Amino acid sequence: MRVGILTSGGDGPGLNAVIRAAVLTGMVHHGLEFVGIRDGYRGLVDGDVRVLNRSSVRGISRIGGTILGTSRTNPYEGPNGGPDKIRETLDRLGIDAVMALGGEGTLAAANRLANDGLQVIGVPKTIDNDLDATDYTFGFDTAVQIATDAGDRLRTTGDSHMRCMVLEVMGRHVGWIALHTGIATGAHVTLIPEQPRSIEWICDYVQSVYDRRRAPLVVVSEGFKLEGMDEAHSHKGLDAFNRPRLGGIGELLAPMIEERTGIESRSTVLGHIQRGGAPSGADRVLATRFGLAAVDAIIDEAWGSMVALRGTDIVRVPMADALGDLKRVPEHRYREAEILFG
Numbered sequence: 001m002r003v004g005i006l007t008s009g010g011d012g013p014g015l016n017a018v019i020r021a022a023v024l025t026g027m028v029h030h031g032l033e034f035v036g037i038r039d040g041y042r043g044l045v046d047g048d049v050r051v052l053n054r055s056s057v058r059g060i061s062r063i064g065g066t067i068l069g070t071s072r073t074n075p076y077e078g079p080n081g082g083p084d085k086i087r088e089t090l091d092r093l094g095i096d097a098v099m100a101l102g103g104e105g106t107l108a109a110a111n112r113l114a115n116d117g118l119q120v121i122g123v124p125k126t127i128d129n130d131l132d133a134t135d136y137t138f139g140f141d142t143a144v145q146i147a148t149d150a151g152d153r154l155r156t157t158g159d160s161h162m163r164c165m166v167l168e169v170m171g172r173h174v175g176w177i178a179l180h181t182g183i184a185t186g187a188h189v190t191l192i193p194e195q196p197r198s199i200e201w202i203c204d205y206v207q208s209v210y211d212r213r214r215a216p217l218v219v220v221s222e223g224f225k226l227e228g229m230d231e232a233h234s235h236k237g238l239d240a241f242n243r244p245r246l247g248g249i250g251e252l253l254a255p256m257i258e259e260r261t262g263i264e265s266r267s268t269v270l271g272h273i274q275r276g277g278a279p280s281g282a283d284r285v286l287a288t289r290f291g292l293a294a295v296d297a298i299i300d301e302a303w304g305s306m307v308a309l310r311g312t313d314i315v316r317v318p319m320a321d322a323l324g325d326l327k328r329v330p331e332h333r334y335r336e337a338e339i340l341f342g
């Protein structure tokens, strides 16, 4: 059997470790052949592939990004899109099954293709940790570690100048990266999309921290909304899927804090730094286990399913399970963090 692997949507540290594990176990233990589909669904509709073998995956699990490239192409659009054209392309290339690595968007497309009769299985990826069907995915741990390092650095410079430092981290719809970074860095306030707050509420914490001679650290998710904001702050246009590009709420908050409290404030937007570079050890392990389990799913012809983490076990669930609600930060987890605010 010949398997095509693709990575689609936002990249994330750990994608290469999935590819390596799948290719190694598939070739060595199951006699599978592999091709890499270039740039996600773009390569699927264009039939743009390259052979993957032992030497092409050597040493890649410690490398960030994806060796296959990625895109935000919709496989149902364009002259070669849609299940019938894609089936023709796969037949021409001798590809029997597709392993799609990606977040909720990629999995929505993969699930549609599986429902339309193509032999597809999914592997979940998100640095935001917003996929409901799995406890965690690779990429999140790395992102939190990078953001934690950044927060630690902001604290020493903030302390030296007695400034309020605002650290903006990723998280389009959910605040997991901010929540964990806030706890890990001992932030004085953490702001997440699930919990809109007023500027007065934020400034009360900032002022009380300053009053006891500490430099306040505020961690904010890019998707955070001040009370009264209908949409998350966006001033960078739309992405390839016509969604607003987020980022910049930290730049908005810092001057507001300074104006209201008189405390000199600075904002740092971490951006794609938290998505790039080497995956953490934990993410390499999780990604490797996903890669092994994804090959098992192909051998079992479990089309339409995806691998997931439940507790410490890797399980198989319908891809549709990842496509309902996002995994948001529950109220009690925010309350738990809030105990140490201020």
Ligand SMILES: Nc1ncnc2c1ncn2[C@@H]1O[C@H](COP(=O)(O)OP(=O)(O)O)[C@@H](O)[C@H]1O
Pocket (backbone or CB within 6 Å): 008, 009, 010, 071, 072, 073, 074, 075, 076, 102, 103, 104, 105, 106, 107, 108, 109, 112, 125, 240, 241
């Ligand atoms: N319901 C859908 N049907 C077909 N394609 C979709 C669907 N939802 C998303 N996609 C495609 O999948 C791409 C990847 O999704 P995106 O949300 O950008 O990344 P991620 O997979 O990281 O969540 C989208 O840009 C879009 O082209």
Ligand SMILES: O=P(O)(O)OC[C@H]1O[C@](O)(COP(=O)(O)O)[C@@H](O)[C@@H]1O
Pocket (backbone or CB within 6 Å): 009, 010, 011, 012, 103, 104, 125, 126, 127, 128, 129, 170, 171, 172, 222, 239, 245, 246, 275
């Ligand atoms: O800059 P890009 O690639 O459009 O993506 C930015 C978005 O992708 C993310 O980094 C990750 O999203 P995913 O977990 O869905 O891949 C978000 O936190 C962020 O809003």
Ligand SMILES: [Mg+2]
Pocket (backbone or CB within 6 Å): 009, 103, 104, 105
């Ligand atoms: Mg997405």
